[in-house]
Amino acid sequence: MNVDGALASGRAAAEARMRDTVRLYTQAEDTFDRPSGTTVPGAQSTLYSGKARVKAISASTGEETAAGEREIVLREYEVHLPWSTTLPGGTRVVPGARVEVTDSPDLRMVGLVLWVTGVSFSDQATAWRIRTEDRS
Template sequence: MTTLDTVLTAGRAAAEARMRDTVRLYSQAPDSFNRSTGTTAPGAQTTLYSGKARVKAIAAATGRETEAGEREIVLREYEVHLPWSTVLPGAGRVLPGMRVEVTASPDARMVGLILWVTGATFSDQSTAWRIRTEDRS
């Protein structure tokens, strides 16, 4: 094991120790509209990961106002850190449009927060797997 490997192992353990939130990363099929009842049913969800994480608001991102449909919304950016060793089923890639739900957190105000994935970074020298997300509420 090289010196770099030793440092990375220690860094990954330290990063994982800071993961005090619990999240569920999932994909969701498109919603379906029932013409006879006039209702929309949410698409099926597929859980890709459930476990510890660190959900961190991006300080430089104060939120930008945008319009969705006919409603004003504020997009706030978050970075979700998963353990570096996390392996996802199937292709193993996080794609924009997937979602992260905060299921438990020391900050009770975050529980139930749904974040939309906008991108992810990959690196063999990272201490955690970082996923860029936004809160669209």
């Protein structure tokens, strides 16, 4: 089997394991509405919506860090999208974009929002891998 054939088989196998559904999006900065005293979330732009595989990178408990006045635990995840995924208008995924799990066989993951920390590219990969962290 040649390299292209092996990659096609590997990509098909990787997609078969993508049982979660996610939405990859960017969000503009929040604004503060003085009259109401509330924070208004920034506008969201969806870059991708579809199948994925979301997996914890390690079984560690995560890194504790301070955010504002509260402690949060950062847990790393890797999100696999189909290798053939294209984004609108040549958009690139950059740190700060978000991935929301919209459906999963593991119902505890539904609603999980992950923050993109890095993206990998390779012509010989079986899936497009996006490194993320859970900031809850």
